[in-house]
Amino acid sequence: MSNMNEAMPEIKRLCLATEQSHIAANAMMLTKLDELNSQVLSQRAEIENLTTAVRTLTAIVKSMKTIKPKAKGNPDDDFPILYEEDLIEVDHKISQDSRGIYANSMRKFLRQGRLSRSIRSIFSEDILLNYNVDGCKNKKRLKDHEHLFRSLMDAIGKVEPTLPSEKVLSKAMRCVKNCAAKKKGRVDDDPLSFLNVEMNDGQK
Incomplete structure (x- = not known):
């Protein structure tokens, strides 16, 4: 019984260390997830910008096709x-x-x-x-x-x-x-x- 009592502090210390390790691991994972989420949002914004640019260029090209050059000279x-x-x-x-x-x-x-x-x-x-x-x-x-x-x-x-x-x-x-x-x-x-x-x- 005395041995058990003597081991309890060590067990508590190990449990606390394990819990802290899990907390640290979870915190690190959350940080990574936040970074990945930020990257995804950034890439999504870039894709939206590219999509807008492509639409604008497409509209310009279409308008150029429909514009006829004015007759010049005689x-x-x-x-x-x-x-x-x-x-x-x-x-x-x-x-x-x-x-x-x-x-x-x-x-x-x-x-x-x-x-x-x-x-x-x-x-x-x-x-x-x-x-x-x-x-x-x-x-x-x-x-x-x-x-x-x-x-x-x-x-x-x-x-x-x-x-x-x-x-x-x-x-x-x-x-x-x-x-x-x-x-x-x-x-x-x-x-x-x-x-x-x-x-x-x-x-x-």
């Missing part, structure tokens, strides 16, 4: 349209505000003669041969260049007000194609015939 300088990339560029230049300006510019060119000839002041022969209004018969579709096409329709409507503008344009483009086919046929028959063609065109 629209007359954009004609004739020689290549497909020029066709795309001019179409991109034409906005709701500049549509009338381009229509007036094209009207001036179209009034210089018969439409089957004056259309060459708007488009190069290469464009006229490779395109038609609706993209049929393995040709490219001029209507795909919507802003330019509408301005052209406005211009033709003022030059040929009694006929549907699309019909007038289709006829003019067919005339160019037929003329080119005839020239090609003559050249195939006589390799030097292009000299006569150029001389005749110059006299007309």
Whole structure:
């Protein structure tokens, strides 16, 4: 019994030490948890900031796609349209505000003669041969260049007000194609015939 009494203080000391150790361990664990929680909150804030930045950039990019550049300089300088990339560029230049300006510019060119000839002041022969209004018969579709096409329709409507503008344009483009086919046929028959063609065109 006396041995038990003598051991009690030691047992109490060990129990107290164990309890204090557990308390210290718990405190350390709570500290770690607080640190982890702080890191999670910090990372969450960074993610939210990044998300906001991405949304802002996305909105800016979308707005840039919808903004059309304003036409600069004299629209007359954009004609004739020689290549497909020029066709795309001019179409991109034409906005709701500049549509009338381009229509007036094209009207001036179209009034210089018969439409089957004056259309060459708007488009190069290469464009006229490779395109038609609706993209049929393995040709490219001029209507795909919507802003330019509408301005052209406005211009033709003022030059040929009694006929549907699309019909007038289709006829003019067919005339160019037929003329080119005839020239090609003559050249195939006589390799030097292009000299006569150029001389005749110059006299007309």
